[in-house]
Amino acid sequence: MAAFKYIGLIATQQNEMPITLSTGSIENGYKLKKVLAQQDLSTGLAESWYPGVEVVGNLREILEDDKIELVVVAGKSENQLDIIRQATEAGKFVRVI
Numbered sequence: 001m002a003a004f005k006y007i008g009l010i011a012t013q014q015n016e017m018p019i020t021l022s023t024g025s026i027e028n029g030y031k032l033k034k035v036l037a038q039q040d041l042s043t044g045l046a047e048s049w050y051p052g053v054e055v056v057g058n059l060r061e062i063l064e065d066d067k068i069e070l071v072v073v074a075g076k077s078e079n080q081l082d083i084i085r086q087a088t089e090a091g092k093f094v095r096v097i
Helices: 023-027 043-049 080-089
Strands: 005-011 030-036 054-056 068-074 093-096
Touching (some): 023 030, 030 068, 043 054, 068 080, 080 093
Parallel strands (some): 005 030, 005 068, 068 093
């Protein structure tokens, strides 16, 4: 079995539904590893939306994880550009949705 390509999700605003990986992403070996619970996304809601995924309380826990290659920033926030900067400086690929 090929190794997974791990993703860290940073949801910067409350969505009505969880953010899901596309079929193509799953087929290409991507797997959600960590979700940052912040602002409107509570830890409890994140745990219910993303079972089996580690819910973390700060950005560093995603950025310092060497297994995470891609950081997905979902939603808009005042600090979105800072999050993107920190992720790229940490050597991560970034996708904003």
